[in-house]
Amino acid sequence: MLKKAQNMANQLSKWRRKLHTIPELSFQEVETSKFVASVLEKIPGMQVEAEIGCPTAVVGTLSSGSGPTIAVRADMDALPIHEETNHYFKSLNEGVMHACGHDAHMAIGLGVASLLGESFQNGGLKGTVKFLFQPAEEKADVHGSTGAPYMIKAGVLEGVDRVIALHMSPDNQLGEVKVHDGYSMANVDLFDATVFGTGGHGAYPHLGTDPVWMLGPVLQAMHGIVSRRISPLDSAVISVGSIQSGVAGNVIPSEVQIKGTIRSYDPNVRELLHAELEKSLSLVRVFDGDYELTITPEDPSLKNNPAVNQLFREVIRDIHPEFKVLDTPFGLGGEDFAHMTQVVPGAMFFLGCAVGDGKTRELHTPNFDINEKVLPVGVSILGETVKRFLAVKKV
Numbered sequence: 001m002l003k004k005a006q007n008m009a010n011q012l013s014k015w016r017r018k019l020h021t022i023p024e025l026s027f028q029e030v031e032t033s034k035f036v037a038s039v040l041e042k043i044p045g046m047q048v049e050a051e052i053g054c055p056t057a058v059v060g061t062l063s064s065g066s067g068p069t070i071a072v073r074a075d076m077d078a079l080p081i082h083e084e085t086n087h088y089f090k091s092l093n094e095g096v097m098h099a100c101g102h103d104a105h106m107a108i109g110l111g112v113a114s115l116l117g118e119s120f121q122n123g124g125l126k127g128t129v130k131f132l133f134q135p136a137e138e139k140a141d142v143h144g145s146t147g148a149p150y151m152i153k154a155g156v157l158e159g160v161d162r163v164i165a166l167h168m169s170p171d172n173q174l175g176e177v178k179v180h181d182g183y184s185m186a187n188v189d190l191f192d193a194t195v196f197g198t199g200g201h202g203a204y205p206h207l208g209t210d211p212v213w214m215l216g217p218v219l220q221a222m223h224g225i226v227s228r229r230i231s232p233l234d235s236a237v238i239s240v241g242s243i244q245s246g247v248a249g250n251v252i253p254s255e256v257q258i259k260g261t262i263r264s265y266d267p268n269v270r271e272l273l274h275a276e277l278e279k280s281l282s283l284v285r286v287f288d289g290d291y292e293l294t295i296t297p298e299d300p301s302l303k304n305n306p307a308v309n310q311l312f313r314e315v316i317r318d319i320h321p322e323f324k325v326l327d328t329p330f331g332l333g334g335e336d337f338a339h340m341t342q343v344v345p346g347a348m349f350f351l352g353c354a355v356g357d358g359k360t361r362e363l364h365t366p367n368f369d370i371n372e373k374v375l376p377v378g379v380s381i382l383g384e385t386v387k388r389f390l391a392v393k394k395v
Contacts, residue, residue, distance in 0.1 A: 001380050002319045002320075004118075005380040006376045008115070008379070009372075011111070012108070012111050012375035012379065015107040015110055015111075016106075017087075017089040017103075020090070021089050021090070023079075023091050023096045023098045024077065025077060025139070026138050026140075026147070027077075028077075029056040032076050033050065033058050033135070036076070036110065036133045040110070040131070043117035047060065047061045048061075052154045052155075053151035053152070053156065054134075054135045054136065054151065057133065057135055059133070059151075059156055060130070062125075062131075063120075063129070064125060064127060064128070067126040067127025069130065069160045070160065070161060070386055071131075071132050071156070071157065071160045071162070071344070072112055072129065072130070072132065072164055073134055073164070073337060074102075074108065074165070075138075076102055076106055077102060077138050077139070078091075078096050078098045079096070079099045080095060080096060081095070081097040081364070097366065098368075099363065099364050099365060100368070101168030104353070104374065104378070105165075105168070106133065108166065108378035109133060111375065111376070112382045112386065113129075115383050116129055116387070136150075137335070137336050144298065146299065149336075157343050161345075162305075162346055165340075166349050166378055167335070167348055167349075168363070168374070169330075169350035169352050169353060170353055171352075172350065172353070173352045174374055175320075175352060176352035177316055177324070177349055177351055177352065177381075178349060178350035179304075179309050179313055180328055180329050181306040182303060182304060183265040184303070186235070186299075186334055187262075187301040188263060188299040189261065189273075189274070189295050189298065190260075190261055190295070191260050191293065191294065192258075193258045193259075193291060193292065193293045193294070194257050194292045195256045195258070195291050196211060196290045196292075197210050197253075197254055197255065197289050199211075199253050199255075201250070201251070201252070202249065202252055208252060211245065211253060211284070212245060212252070212256055215258070218283055218284060225273065225280065229272065230272065230273070234265070235265045236264045238260065238261075238262050240258055241261065242258065243256065243257070243258055263332040270301075298334065299336045299339065302330070302335050302337060302341060303338070303342070305341065305346055305347050312347065312349050313325060314388075315388065330350050335348065351374055351378055353371050355369050356371060
């Protein structure tokens with residue numbers, strides 16, 4: 001698998017660069033899905049289905065008709081970021097960019113599909129592989145759902161025994177892979193709160209109640225939750241990202257809107273954060289104010305299955321013995337692949353992709369980029385993992 005993956009390095013780069021030029025936002029991946037489907041349809045034996053759960057979802061299936069089933073997931077959407085690279089293949093869609101590596105994820109997924117298609121045609125594999133090209137990993141819709149839950153509801157994981165995925169990691173060099181058991185990425189919750197007062201004339205604040213003044217102790221309490229109410233051994237974050245109020249300098253507003261995010265690993269910590277956030281806002285009642293709070297769950301914490309990770313580790317050890325496997329959590333970012341691992345045992349690994357020129361290129365930034373040598377590496381690890389899974393009878 002490694003040699004075949006290396007031999008298709010140029011093709012993988014072409015796919016990645018094409019996809020990089022046509023980035024599309026969540027639930028809008030029309031041209032992206034057409035391109036993915038067109039490549040899958042050229043693979044002998046591949047059954048291609050569209051609009052599975054989402055209008056832009058694409059599912060490819062290779063099957064011998066019997067045996068275990070494994071799914072390989074690749075996300076497709078881009079971000080509302082203006083690209084600041086000098087590539088000839090930079091984004092053609094103004095203000096939209098593949099700044100999280102999803103173009104690489106798709107190219108790797110297409111590479112795995114191509115090589116496994118050959119294996120199925122040669123009779124070398126028994127079982128089924130489903131390739132899930134998923135829309136909308138980055139942003140939920142008006143109903144609070146990203147792409148994964150819609151595809152799950154449509155049945156893409158029915159009969160699937162395992163589900164696997166990878167992610168680019170610009171913080172790590174080529175040759176470094178993060179593989180971590182258990183909770184590895186965060187629960188993601190959004191909160192929207194309003195603090196109510198009466199407002200009034202800026203010259204006579206004593207005649208009314210001022211929600212801006214009330215916000216001071218509320219913010220202090222909010223920012224003290226993680227440091228004083230959560231164990232230092234537990235991962236957690238509460239961040240306020242938006243505060244809006246008022247339209248004139250001499251008018252005390254009647255309300256203040258606050259928006260932010262809550263991140264955690266453990267479900268019990270998640271519940272505690274919600275309760276403490278409520279307590280923080282309730283302080284306004286001491287000052288004759290009131291509040292409303294809405295917490296919207298978006299993604300659960302990514303929980304990687306140890307058995308699936310063990311297969312990843314064995315594959316990396318055998319075909320990339322020079323690689324360094326890092327057993328560390330991936331951080332408090334969110335990943336909607338977590339919805340899939342709640343339904344089917346699965347895991348995701350983070351693959352080092354730093355360009356190596358000393359410049360910082362973080363995820364979700366205008367200058368994000370990858371070392372394209374990572375593409376055949378990703379194909380080899382995912383492809384070999386699938387082959388080994390199908391080669392062993394599962395109980």
